[in-house]
Amino acid sequence: MIISRTPFRVSFAGGGSDLRAYYRHYGGAVLSVSIDKYVYLSMHPYFNGDKFLLKYSQHELVDEVSQIQHRIIRQVFGEFGIRGVDFNSSADVPAGTGLGSSSAFTAGLINLCHAYLGRHVSREILAEQTCELEIEKLGEPIGKQDQYACAIGGLNFIEFLDNERVRMERVHMLxxxxxxxxxxxxxxxxxxxxxxxxxxxxxxxxxxxxxxxxxxxxxxxxxxxxxxxxxxxxxxxxxxxxxxxxxxxxxxxxxxxxxxxxxxxxxxxxxxxxxxxxxxxxxxxxxxxxxxxxxxxxxxxxxxxxxxxxxxxxxxxxxxxxx
CATH class of the missing domain: 3.30.70.890 (GHMP kinase, C-terminal domain)
Structure with a gap:
């Protein structure tokens, strides 16, 4: 079994400037911190061949990736070629409460799949891959701050440049x-x-x-x-x-x-x-x-x-x- 743990985040200032409609013209900046409330994802081989048993806020048992109802899981499993797994999700805080839960889930799922396949990638790459999946592939009308805050963690000043690059600076205090x-x-x-x-x-x-x-x-x-x-x-x-x-x-x-x-x-x-x-x-x-x-x-x-x-x-x- 592989288990990932990904923090939620609290945004202090600059939220909204991480939307493409803004930063592509003016550049954006956010200051945020990740907190000790987490989404936990686990995965191990399912006992019955290539079926998928998924347990999150709903339960699914399906034969093919294309049959998965959860659009993030369907997209990630399809890209990673995941087959025949028992997947579980639980979290300290409900979704939709303003703590970046969707991006925390996605970053944790991508990290989980890399680990399941025996790969290690940096948290910066995980943040980039989370942005690409949520914004480019799934077309979510969201910004980029949550993906970086949840994947990398800590107290950070995050800049969103007009060339699509993201620059992250740790905020150091006594x-x-x-x-x-x-x-x-x-x-x-x-x-x-x-x-x-x-x-x-x-x-x-x-x-x-x-x-x-x-x-x-x-x-x-x-x-x-x-x-x-x-x-x-x-x-x-x-x-x-x-x-x-x-x-x-x-x-x-x-x-x-x-x-x-x-x-x-x-x-x-x-x-x-x-x-x-x-x-x-x-x-x-x-x-x-x-x-x-x-x-x-x-x-x-x-x-x-x-x-x-x-x-x-x-x-x-x-x-x-x-x-």
């Missing part, structure tokens, strides 16, 4: 300041899992029609660059106001990114002492992230006591074969 950054981040689940594709499709259409939305993305890229400098200078408290400014820009990019319920949760946390925050992922639901100094954390938790808080720490391993 250990005690990195711990402070980690400890001052709170994550609350607001529900309403959603499809990112619908929101991102609208967002890309809006880019071609609204110069104001392009200007918002310009400001969001500037915030990502500012945040990189602040963190490298060991100023973690700068994250709060940068999160807030970025969220004010982001929520204007598409109609379904926020809603009155999300807005009320956000303002409640701010009144209780959060210096900033944002809804993670494309929008519409999932997790709200807040930066909250330690002294204000009890008040914020009390103000949001109806929401589930998910504790987390940073991950620096990326996608890995653990068995």
């Amino acid at each position: 250990p005690e300041q990195l711990r402070l950054l980690e400890q001052n981040l709170l994550l609350f689940y607001v529900g309403n899992t959603r499809s990112a594709s619908v929101i991102l499709t609208e967002q890309q259409q809006n880019m071609s029609e609204s110069p104001q939305k392009i200007q918002s993305l310009h400001r969001m890229v500037e915030l990502a660059r500012t945040l990189k400098n602040e963190l490298q200078n060991n100023h973690p408290d700068a994250l709060g106001e940068i999160l807030h400014a970025g969220w004010m820009y982001k929520r204007e990019l598409a109609s379904q990114i926020s809603n009155p319920t999300i807005d009320e949760f956000y303002e409640t946390a701010r009144r209780a002492g959060a210096t900033g925050g944002k809804l993670l992922g494309a929008g519409g639901g999932g997790f709200l992230l807040f930066y909250v100094p330690a002294a204000q954390q009890p008040a914020v938790r009390q103000a949001l006591n109806g929401l589930y808080e998910m504790p987390f720490t940073f991950d620096f391993t990326g996608t890995s074969i653990i068995f």
